[in-house]
Amino acid sequence: MTESKIEQSYNLAKERYAALGVDVGQVLSALEKVSISLHCWQGDDVGGFENPGGELGGGIAATGNYPGKARNAEELRKDLDVVYSLLPGSHRLNLHAIYLEAGKKVERNEIEPRHFSAWKDWAKTNKHGVDFNPTCFSHPKAADGFTLAHHDGSVRQFWVEHCIASRKIGEYFGKELGTPAVTNIWIPDGYKDTPADRQSPRRLLLESLDKVLAEKIDPRYNLDAVEPKLFGIGSESYVVGSMEFYTAYALSRKILLTLDAGHFHPTETIADKISSLLIYLDQLLLHVSRGVRWDSDHVVTYNDDLQAIAQEIVRNKALEKVHIGLDYFDASINRVAAWTIGSRNTLRALLSALLEPQAMLRKCETEGDFSSRLALQEELKTFPVGAVWDYYCMKQNVPVGLDFMNVIKDYEKKELPKR
Numbered sequence: 001m002t003e004s005k006i007e008q009s010y011n012l013a014k015e016r017y018a019a020l021g022v023d024v025g026q027v028l029s030a031l032e033k034v035s036i037s038l039h040c041w042q043g044d045d046v047g048g049f050e051n052p053g054g055e056l057g058g059g060i061a062a063t064g065n066y067p068g069k070a071r072n073a074e075e076l077r078k079d080l081d082v083v084y085s086l087l088p089g090s091h092r093l094n095l096h097a098i099y100l101e102a103g104k105k106v107e108r109n110e111i112e113p114r115h116f117s118a119w120k121d122w123a124k125t126n127k128h129g130v131d132f133n134p135t136c137f138s139h140p141k142a143a144d145g146f147t148l149a150h151h152d153g154s155v156r157q158f159w160v161e162h163c164i165a166s167r168k169i170g171e172y173f174g175k176e177l178g179t180p181a182v183t184n185i186w187i188p189d190g191y192k193d194t195p196a197d198r199q200s201p202r203r204l205l206l207e208s209l210d211k212v213l214a215e216k217i218d219p220r221y222n223l224d225a226v227e228p229k230l231f232g233i234g235s236e237s238y239v240v241g242s243m244e245f246y247t248a249y250a251l252s253r254k255i256l257l258t259l260d261a262g263h264f265h266p267t268e269t270i271a272d273k274i275s276s277l278l279i280y281l282d283q284l285l286l287h288v289s290r291g292v293r294w295d296s297d298h299v300v301t302y303n304d305d306l307q308a309i310a311q312e313i314v315r316n317k318a319l320e321k322v323h324i325g326l327d328y329f330d331a332s333i334n335r336v337a338a339w340t341i342g343s344r345n346t347l348r349a350l351l352s353a354l355l356e357p358q359a360m361l362r363k364c365e366t367e368g369d370f371s372s373r374l375a376l377q378e379e380l381k382t383f384p385v386g387a388v389w390d391y392y393c394m395k396q397n398v399p400v401g402l403d404f405m406n407v408i409k410d411y412e413k414k415e416l417p418k419r
């Protein structure tokens with residue numbers, strides 16, 4: 001498509017939205033400010049660089065064997081640079097502790113900011129904020145599926161120390177980059193089969209988390225989050241860190257709660273949780289993901305769930321309260337494409353939500369005119385959001401439409417055979 005055609009379509013679209021009282025120019029400046037946090041672990045199937053050939057374990061799994069996964073941090077950054085170049089706007093990176101560059105084996109409870117200095121330099125140069133995660137899986141001390149809630153106090157202590165070290169790394173990124181890191185704790189702890197005692201591990205988890213959070217860190221540098229889950233691989237019957245546990249925990253400790261779209265019953269969506277939680281919690285972290293039958297972490301597609309999440313963030317005026325991260329790992333397709341497609345979809349869903357004629361819809365609702373509300377909601381589904389998206393991409397100097405795939409195909413030809 002030529003520039004003038006993109007512009008023409010945009011102008012027509014703009015008129016359609018203006019007729020509903022929506023100022024598209026304002027919408028685009030709001031979208032420009034949105035920064036989503038790209039999960040480093042899509043690039044190497046959650047392997048990390050702690051020890052070469054380390055096995056992924058702990059209730060999550062990446063499936064597929066598409067060639068070309070990043071084998072070291074340099075390759076991962078190179079891949080990420082391509083992804084960021086295909087996304088309109090300026091975005092963050094979500095880093096896991098196992099992506100350290102230490103040059104030798106460092107125990108998880110001994111990781112330090114200096115092991116992440118190359119990431120910091122890269123983030124600074126490219127103006128990416130960084131978020132962080134302790135890695136409480138893929139480790140001998142997590143092999144029986146328990147970490148912070150382990151019945152053995154010495155194992156718990158090890159993971160407490162790892163989480164404390166991780167918060168300090170979050171703080172370091174926050175200070176260095178001038179934007180707070182959200183340090184998110186997810187642990188796999190749970191049982192495959194019916195437990196005899198559901199409460200004791202939860203009491204231990206509470207105790208461990210309180211130790212992790214004992215030291216106050218300036219929220220300008222680091223924000224803490226906890227991520228609940230209903231079930232995992234090997235923890236089908238019971239997960240210690242459930243939604244109820246962590247909601248109450250986050251609320252009582254004034255930290256963030258993380259909602260992962262794949263962590264609930266298959267028909268339960270996280271979108272409807274946002275408005276309630278934001279009445280009580282100041283901020284949330286999202287792991288935008290797509291479960292298929294189970295928490296399978298498929299690439300985020302432009303489906304109803306994603307649109308509902310975006311709508312809830314926008315309708316609650318919560319773009320500054322909801323940190324939007326992605327969380328999936330598909331090893332069956334080009335990993336740069338997986339990142340790019342999911343990120344572009346998330347941004348496009350936010351655009352679509354921002355383009356909603358909220359005043360009109362709410363008016364129908366308060367007047368009890370539900371037929372008009374439904375008619376408008378349905379009409380909006382085929383409104384020309386794509387024309388606005390294309391124009392936005394053009395203005396942001398990133399590929400329009402499918403052109404991003406040409407860049408990825410070229411990169412794949414040049415770079416991936418070397419791996």
Ligand code: RNT
Nearest residue numbers: 041060133186260287327
């Ligand atoms: C696992 C959680 C967690 C992980 C990442 C790698 O079920 O979703 O967020 O996916 O920490």
Ligand code: ZN
Nearest residue numbers: 227260287327
């Ligand atoms: Zn997650």
